[in-house]
Amino acid sequence: MVNGDVFTDYPFGRLPQRLEGQAHLVLVDNPPQHPEGDFALRDGRVDPNGAERHTFSGVSVLSPALFDGCEPGAFALAPLLRRAMERGRVTGEHYGGYWVDVGTLERLQQVDRYLREKRIDGD
Structure with a gap:
């Protein structure tokens, strides 16, 4: 996803x-x-707590199993992930490359600049 x-x-x-x-x-x-972050990563497992x-x-x-018991319609993903984390069922990795939450016009423009510069550089 x-x-x-x-x-x-x-x-x-x-x-x-x-x-x-159930998830990676x-x-x-x-x-x-979002300076406080969401989750901790320890030995390839995602934990809802951590410094x-x-x-x-x-x-x-x-995994479809993550959604067992969910009713049709909209619902929040975070509570499902947290429950799976508490059972040690969520793996994860840290990615240090380019990533932007395009939630504002300013950040969308940031991505546009990045893509224009990348095209000019030939990457």
């Missing part, structure tokens, strides 16, 4: 093909608008 409001150069082929639990999350460095927290990038692999 990739949230529709993020832009990243994450290499999606690196995502696990088989889960070791890609975490990134905390952006200025060194990272931000959930919106890139993940989710």
Whole structure:
């Protein structure tokens, strides 16, 4: 799953093909608008608690089992992930590449500048 409001150069082929639990999350460095982060990463497992927290990038692999018991319609993903984390069922990784939460016009313009510069540089 990739949230529709993020832009990243994450290499999606690196995502696990088989889960070791119910979810695998890609975490990134905390952006200025979210300095406290979301989750900690310890030995390849994501934990809802911890001193060194990272931000959930919106890139993940989710097992259908994560949604067992959910009713049709809209619902928040975070409580499901936290319950799975408490049972040790969420793996994760830290990605240090380019990632932006495109939630404002300013951040959308940041991505536009990045892409224009990348095209000019030939990357």
